[in-house]
Amino acid sequence: MNVAIDGPAGAGKSTVARKVAEQLGYIYIDTGAMYRAVTLAANRSGVNPDEPDRLGTLISGLDIRLEPGVNGQTVLLNGEDVTDEIRTREVTLRVSQVASHEVVRAKLVDLQRKLASAKGIVMDGRDIGTHVLPDAELKVFLTASVKTRALRRFQELKGDQQVPLMQLEQEIAERDRSDEQRVHAPLVRAKDAVVVDSTEMTIDQVVEVIIDLSRTKT
Ligand code: C5P
Numbered sequence: 001m002n003v004a005i006d007g008p009a010g011a012g013k014s015t016v017a018r019k020v021a022e023q024l025g026y027i028y029i030d031t032g033a034m035y036r037a038v039t040l041a042a043n044r045s046g047v048n049p050d051e052p053d054r055l056g057t058l059i060s061g062l063d064i065r066l067e068p069g070v071n072g073q074t075v076l077l078n079g080e081d082v083t084d085e086i087r088t089r090e091v092t093l094r095v096s097q098v099a100s101h102e103v104v105r106a107k108l109v110d111l112q113r114k115l116a117s118a119k120g121i122v123m124d125g126r127d128i129g130t131h132v133l134p135d136a137e138l139k140v141f142l143t144a145s146v147k148t149r150a151l152r153r154f155q156e157l158k159g160d161q162q163v164p165l166m167q168l169e170q171e172i173a174e175r176d177r178s179d180e181q182r183v184h185a186p187l188v189r190a191k192d193a194v195v196v197d198s199t200e201m202t203i204d205q206v207v208e209v210i211i212d213l214s215r216t217k218t
Pocket of ligand 1: 095
């Protein structure tokens with residue numbers, strides 16, 4: 001079967017999805033990493049996130065691959081390992097705007113559907129249950145309060161990437177707004193998704209809930 005895990009920034013989706021995939025013996029696909037790779041390429045080429053035509057030209061020359069890596073997944077952009085670089089602030093602050101354009105989404109959704117066609121996939125993102133894999137056997141909408149999500153990000157950031165907690169909170173709220181309000185495949189809970197609020201839960205507890213849910217589907 002396929003498992004779709006959607007939710008807002010910082011809800012713990014990637015860590016949870018990776019662990020769920022490990023336990024089920026499935027392949028994990030981080031779709032946010034794909035939007036981040038496009039954003040990195042745009043930043044490097046001086047393409048503005050509000051220029052869909054130039055983004056369209058740029059994306060047609062990109063080869064984005066996700067491969068199993070030491071910490072879950074290695075992201076390759078035209079053969080270059082950009083796993084760490086796609087997590088920088090420069091990328092995070094622009095990714096939502098880049099992801100709002102249909103020309104970007106169409107290409108990545110196509111790639112995501114191909115990767116999921118053989119089943120046995122855990123895919124996380126914003127529109128997986130609603131748009132990319134509407135027939136996924138298990139759909140989870142993973143959320144947590146903005147405060148908790150900002151605090152988790154704060155604890156992850158190191159060295160020169162440090163940002164005050166209040167600012168992170170504002171940026172996360174802004175990214176939520178932008179992802180929820182965009183025209184194309186906005187962040188919204190699929191009607192048949194199970195909501196898991198991780199505010200008061202550990203990662204392992206969330207993983208256990210999802211594994212239990214998966215047992216009811218097989
Ligand atoms: O999951 P992550 O926070 O890395 O995703 C980065 C951004 O990519 C999101 O804020 C969203 O704008 C975009 N995204 C998306 N659709 C997805 C996955 C991510 O629009 N399926």
